[in-house]
Amino acid sequence: MAEKTSGKGPLSEEELQELVASSDAGARNPVGPVATLLAIIAVVWSVFQVILASPLSNMLLPGSIINNDRSIHLAFAIFLAFMAYPALKSSPRHYVPIQDWVLGIVGSFIALYGYFFYDKIVKSGGLADDTDKWFALAGLILLFEGARRALGPAMAIIATIFLLYVFFGSSPWVPDVIRWKGASLQKAMSHMWITSEGVFGIALGVSTKFVFLFVLFGALLDKAGAGNYFIKMAFGALGHLKGGPAKAAVVGSAATGLISGSSIANVVTTGTFTIPLMKRVGFSSEQAGSVEVASSVNGQIMPPVMGAAAFLMVEYVGISYVEVITHAFLPATISYIALVYIVHLEAVKRNMPTLGNRVVSMGKTIGGMAAFFVGFAALCYGVQYPVKAVIAIMPGASGAVLAALVVLAYVALLWLAAGTDDLVPDDPNAEEVELPVVAEIYKAGLYYLLPIIVLVYFLMIEQKSPGLSAYWATSLLFVILLTQKPLKAIFRGQSNMVETFKSGVSDLWQGLIDGARNMIGIALATATAGVIVGTVTLTGVGQVMADLVEFLSGGNLILMLVMVGLLSLVLGMGLPTTANYIVVSSLMAGVVVELGAQSGLIVPLIAVHLFVFYFGIMADVTPPVGLASFAAAAVSGGDAIRTGFVAFFYSLRTVALPFVFIFNTDLLLIDVGWLQGILVFISATIAILIFTAGTMGWFLTKNRIYESVALILIAFALFRPDFFMNRIQPPFQDVDPAELVQRLENAAPGKEVRMVVSGPDFDTGETKETTLLLVVGSEPSGQEKLEAMGVILMLEDGVAKLEEPLFGTDIATEMESFDFYADDPVQVTAVRVPASQLPKELIFIPSLVLLGLIAFLQRARASRQGVPA
Incomplete structure (x- = not known):
């Protein structure tokens, strides 16, 4: 690969598909009965996940399976990982060696250990016995090997280091700053495998309940032809402008990023068409690859999927899915707008030629695209009103009526599409490049928007769970894949009904396989990342990271944020988006919250998680790892390292935005x-x-x-x-801490008061300081308002001392690291109330x-x- 990406020419189409397959879906492609068996297993996994997400899951599946859905999810992933991913570059590609069969079957059995021995584990309270601990250790080893094959060595190495830290954290060769007492094999294996604190924790649960359905939705939508439609529409709208192929690459990647959880797949899928055309109008190989990298990686920060990180943020931050994507929307959108402007400036600077012979003004193009997006958003929002009317008129039969209306809309849009030719991928290397005309091709794929509208409606308007929303959208895609070709044949007066129906069944079958294969890496990533999360909860290494960053930054807030960004970048190297977010948020999010509070900066938790997420995904861009940059260089034939550096330069706005929204949360549309x-x-x-x-x-x-x-x-x-x-x-205006009760007495409900607290640290005994945000309640007196917040204030000799906060209150959690029983008191050193400001x-x-x-x-x-x- 290094030879191919060092400027000696782009890879062939076959080699590019192998690159995507090896990184996202497995490089092995067996033939014969084995291929059929593995395809059936992949389809069974997809169907199982669809049933699990359906509203009838409790009727269709036994309770024991629903209770152990994470174990079943991981069992499928481990088995298919050993089937689809060869152990070494020299391993066979066209058949599965016997040792991989053994590893896959044993790995699946151990993944299902909690299912087979559920009663025993419940009786033991989740504590592993001598038998359990050895099975758990074998399971971790097989999980790490599967992750190494599917995700590359980085994930397995990081997880192994964390696991070794659990066992040997007390060793004298471990630096004092991160040393801990260590854990026995029995305790560690209980935590990592038997309970839901480690491998089978929140991350794997999110992968099971939500992520699979969205990955399957993307695979089916792409199989239906939506990916090609989006790219053609982007080129039809922007291809004729200066630097048009680059602008189309940005918009096309944004559209495909909505349905793709992989920046590498995004690079290759859109890049095989966009990169040659960018080079044709004057971009260098490295610039063309960099534009594609920057726009594809940006797809991972774009709601609604965000590389599956959006669903994890719901669990980790504790806010609704709608809130997560609302907060993430504006930074992602303006980042894409800036990227379009970047390529426009590159084209203007070099006075690049345009493609095709059409002349359309930039203003009309932007206006037309803005009108489309506003119209589409209005349609998604406005569909609730006829739905409410139907429910009001016929509440008992509203479900059937609404389903019939969706099918009717689908048939009408498909009839419209049948009036135009089916869209086929263009050849970017053809002598004459004929850019699509939007007015001629838009009808060909309007029905692809229906599943997206259904998804957005259930997510945003009905505010159903992400899993159920994706279920209904995926169900509609099942119908589309099975019927689009036969119905088009009928509308066109053709008689090849049987062949077109068989083709539709084949598309659906292949889409179910693709969805399952694309999930292998994500499932293993979330499971392996669970080991890292488990280590953080077991050892308290998160606090150690905060101490380390505080020591290195010298307490400087900006330097601290820069260091957290760099650490997130390093931790994210070589990891897929989902695992990347789990790792960086587990280790770094708490650091920003704690050290920010010590510096007087109160940061909402969602802003912190987005901060570390943005820097984590930049690892896909940045050398020396930069997986997306290597993929782009493979397409363009440019130098991979240079491509990575140029892509990083193009991504400066993605680096700058997290610093902006940490200090100005208006950008995240908070309050x-x-x-x-x-x-x-x-x-x-x-x-x-x-x-x-x-x-x-x-x-x-x-x-x-x-x-x-x-x-x-x-x-x-x-x-x-x-x-x-x-x-x-x-x-803010500083007031005497002794006046806090009086100030609260006169403060209106909802006002914010900042209280600076100083006192001994529970672990070290050293004095530390933090800032607490108190939101004034509606209680009648200042003392009652304080008590409602959990604050117990004692005035002694002019000093405002704090007793241990009331258990269960937010302030008790924020102050749990203070020692309230030491000789030196915990005291309020400053109170700041909002001042009038222009x-x-x-x-x-x-x-x-x-x-x-x-x-x-x-x-x-x-x-x-x-x-x-």
Whole structure:
């Protein structure tokens, strides 16, 4: 691979498909009866997961299977991993060696150990006996080997290191800062395999209940032809502009990223068409690959799937799925807008030619695309009103009526599609490139939007669980795959009904196989990452990481965030998106919360999780690992390392955004109303475009250095207007801690008060400080408001001392690391209440005036130089 990705030419189509298969679905492709058997097992896994997610699962499946669904999920994954992924590069590809059969069957049996011996484990309270611990150890070894095959060595190595730390954490060669007492084999195996603290924890549960259905949904949608439709629509809309193939690559990757959980598959799927066309209009091999990498990796931060991380955030952060994707939406959207602008500036700088002979203005194109997205969003939102009307008119039969209406809409859209030719993939290397005309091809795939509308409706409007929502959308795809070809044949007056129906059955069968094979790596990733999560909960290494980062950063908040970002980047190297998020959030999220509070920065937990997630996925871009960059280099024939560095430069906005939303949570639409949300969207979009212009060195013409600096400063002011306003008018007023009760007496419900607390650390005895956020309740007196929060305040000799908080309150959790029984008291050292302040948005006025001045200077300079601005 290294030879192919070092500038000696792109890989062939067959080699590219092998690359995707080996990284995402397994490189082994046996033939004959074995192939049939493995295909049946993959389909059975998919069907089992669909039934498990259905509203009738309790009637169709025994309770013992539902209770042990994680074990069954992992058993399928381990068995198929040993079948689909060869042990070594030299291992056979066309048959399964006997040792892999043995490993797969034994691994599946041990995965089902909790199912077979459920009663015994329940009676023991989850504590492993002598037999259990050896089975559990064998299970971990086989899990790590399966993960090594499916995910590469990084995941298995990291999990092994963490497991060794569990056993040997007390050894003298372990540094003092991370040393712990260690655990016996029996205790460790109970924690990792027998209970739900380790392998069979939250992450594998999310993979079982939610992730599989979304991966299957994506596989079926792609098998139906939606992927090719999205790419053609993107090229039809943008391909004729300057740098059109790159712009189409960005939009096409955004669309396919919605249905793909893999940045590598996204790179190769869209890149095989977009990269040659980008090179054709003047992008270098490395630039073309980098644009595809940046846009494909961005697909992992784009709701609603986010590489399956969205569902994990629901569990880890403790908020609803709708809230997660609402908070994640704006940063992901403006990041894609900036990427389109990046490739536009590259095209303008190099005066690149356009493809095809159509002339359409940029304004009309952007307006048309904006109208489509707004219309689609309005359709998804507006469909609730006719649904409510049907339910009100006929509540008893509403389900059947609504299903009939969906089928009717599908048949009508399919009749529309039958009037146009079926879309076939284009050849990017053809001498004459004929770009699709949107007005001619849009009818061919409108019915692909129906399952997406169903998914969005159940998720956003009905607010059903992600698993149930994906179930209904997937069920509709079953119908589409089975009927689209026969119905088109009928509408076109053709008589090949039997052949088209067989083709539809074949597509559905292959889609079920693809969904299962694509899930192997994700299931093993979530299970293996459970070992890392289990280590954190068993050993308390998360606190150690916080101490380490605090020591290295010297308490500097910005330096601390930079270090957490770099650690997340390193921890994410070589890991798929899902495992990546589990690892970095388990180790780093708590660090940001604790150290931020010590510095007086109160950060919502979702902002912290998105921060570490953004940096974790950048590992797919960044050398020396950069899996997506290597895949893009394989397509473009460019140098993989150089591709990675250019892609990182193109992804600077993805690196900058987490720092912005940590300090300005408006960007995550937290506690933001509709009008303010629209203002935030507009200002953030302008800010990200200006930041892009500053870092790319080109606005209306080539920037001078001071103009680039000014543009970045303007972007900062638009992103963080509070930074400047807080220096003009401080947002908080310090009051005497002794006046806290009195201040709360007069404070309106919902107001926030910040309390700085100092006291001895429970573990070290050293004095530490943290900031607590108190939300004022509606109790009548200040003392009652304090007690409702869990705060017990004692005034002695002018010192506001704190007793141990009331058990079960939020503040008790936040202060559990303080020692309330030491000689030195825990005390309130400062109280800060909100002060009156002018609207921070006033900072936009001088910022936009300065932007106008730069635009005026550049336009004048461009006209003197004869360069079109």
